[in-house]
Amino acid sequence: MILDTVSFSEAIRTLAPTLLVIALFFILVLGAFLWMVQSYFNFEKKSRLIELRTKTQERTLPLQLNAYERAILFLERINPNQLFMRNYESGMKTRDLQKRTVDEIRTEFEHNLTQQIYISPDAWDVLKKVKDETIMLINGQLHQSGEEGSALDFTRQILEKVSKMEVNPYDYAINIIKKEAQLLF
Secondary structure (H helix, E strand, C coil): CHHHHCCHHHHHHHHHHHHHHHHHHHHHHHHHHHHHHHHHHHHHHHHHHHHHHHHHHHHHHHHHHHHHHHHHHHHHHHCHHHHHHHHCCCCCEHHHHHHHHHHHHHHHHHHCHHHHHCCCHHHHHHHHHHHHHHHHHHHHHHHHHCCCCEHHHHHHHHHHHHHHCCCCHHHHHHHHHHHHHHCCC
């Protein structure tokens, strides 16, 4: 027989290059297969993430827009032009108007606290700063005018101060919020 004449070690030496080529081919095919499977799963993962983001955005976009609307409404409502028109009553004393307006500002702000979830920290900081400056303006004018003065004079003095400001803080804050809201589209 032919196999009897060829030793086992000679057979291995003769077949080794062929076996090596077959093993390398098998490794390459297996590697390509694993790469394709991994690529497929990565593609599926990315597709699902995109789908999830799209669904999340569909749900949160209306909430974000509502938050921007409420932020602008808040800024409009604390603008002294609007604030004093709603709260002034004939014959009112300065202290009564100051207390009523500051209480309203704080109440409205507390009512809108959750909107900061949907508004950038920068826009929310501007909104808070305008709120704080409005309260400081009202309280500062109270100390200048006195507590028993005419609420009408008090109102006139505050409106005059706001009109003399180089930059209207209410318009400035509203523009920041509008610009940010426009980025959603």
